[in-house]
Amino acid sequence: MENRKIIIIGAGIGGLSAGYWLQRRGYDVEILETLDRAGGRMATIERKGDKVDVGAQFFHSNYRYAFDLIDAMNLRSRLIEIKGKVRFNFSDGGAGTFIPHSFFIKGLGFAKNLKLYRFMLENIILAHRPPMYRIEEANPELDDTEALEAFNAPQDLKLRDVLSSITLASNLSEPEWMSLLHFIKLLRIDMFTHYYSMVGGTSMLAEELAKQLKVHYETPARRLVMEKGRVVGVQLEKDGAIQRAGHVIVAAAARSVGRLLPDELAQQREFFNSITQAPLPMPVFFLDRPVSHDLWSYFNKPALKRTFSFFEDHLVKCPAMIPSGKGVVSAWSCYPHTLDLVDRPDDEIIKQALEDIEPAIPGMSNWVEEARVFWHQEAGMGHYPPGSYQKILDFKKTAKDLRGVSFVSDILGGCFMEAAMASAADAVSRVSGWGGTTF
DSSP states (O other), X not given: OOOOEEEEEOOBHHHHHHHHHHHHTTOEEEEEOSSSXXXXXXXXXXXXXXXXXXXXXXXXXXXXXXXXXXXXXXXGGGEEEOOOEEEEEOTTSOEEEEOTTOOOEETSOHHHHHHHHHHHIXXXXXXXXXXXXXXXXXXXXXXXXXXXXXXXXXXXXXXXXXXXXXXXXXXXXXXXXXXXXXXXXXXXXXXXXXXXXXXXXXXXXXXXXXXXXXXXXXXXXXXXXXETTEEXXXXXXXXXXXXXXXXXXXXXXXXXXXXXXXXXXXXXXXHHHHSOBOOEEEEEEEESSOOOSSEEEEEOOGGGOOSEEEEEEHHXXXXXXXXXXXXXXXXXXXXXGGGGGTTSOHHHHHHHHHXXXXXXXXXXXXXXXXXXXXEESSOOOBOOOTTHHHHHHHHHHHHTTOBSEEEOOGGGTTSSHHHHXXXXXXXHHHHHOOOOOOO
């Protein structure tokens, strides 16, 4: 008789999605979560009624699994399109602004915008377009090339600044740490989709899903248990007890997966240990005044190589979440600079962030009423240096033949919420034969 007990390790959006879909198909699902909350990088903090996303910021309009789940949780009415502008600071001292989905960067100049259009025409519009949120193929010519090679002529400095801003904002990575293939994916998403905030925070989707499921918080897993070449359960960290299951879905943060895998899964352990992913501290500044009426994102000059490279004003991003009407600014660090923050106390991180904000928002350090640091210790953003897509394909090839275990991770599709859900759909398909949604 089939064992319909499913254990899922990790209550991020990938684990929750897999659990929800499997439970609806009659499986007995339990989720083990190390933290005291669900959502992973989907997190929200609050101060005097003002709520701030301190992880995943918004939903792209081409998400499919996410919007299906948003509808299932009756949250569609909470979505509001982000209308503000993005401000670039160029290395030559100039500045530019961009409205998502407008296809024109003011301040870049007609010739440079035209060159960017040509790049998109050749590499996105007229090119073969693989699935957006799954990595199913690798173009070696693009996968083995650094992103900066897209615009490497001396006269392309401003375009390189735009490229750097996209890699920093969309993947928290300096362009030297990104393949050209992954940059094209980010450009395709950033330029061709609309962005939607969720009033109350993106974490509401995770919280509502968690209410539908049996989630055991503060219950870390120690190791997968194998018998005769098959995963048959999970050993718990607290007391060493073993919980048996017909199938285990590993949906933990990628950088923590390796230590869960026994020697029989050494090849998969090596893959997860090789992933470039660092803890992420996020300083948030609650101000005594608004900063702007229409700018929601600010970039430093990429050439400055600041620890904190860009900043979001959450009042402009989603006014409905900031009833005080005062600015709330979050500061974002990017790899590899994030590594410099790992062992530093919060007060030093706040001081560093204020120094780095000054070139982008002059005078802001004088407007701060309160500052906090929210830490993503395990679920930092994954990165895609040259060769990453082929490495992921090699992993997926070995993982598909494993018995009793599936892996769910946004790493497998580009580090977006939708990528985690697409990965979850693939795991559900392995377990139940569900076809899911293909796009």
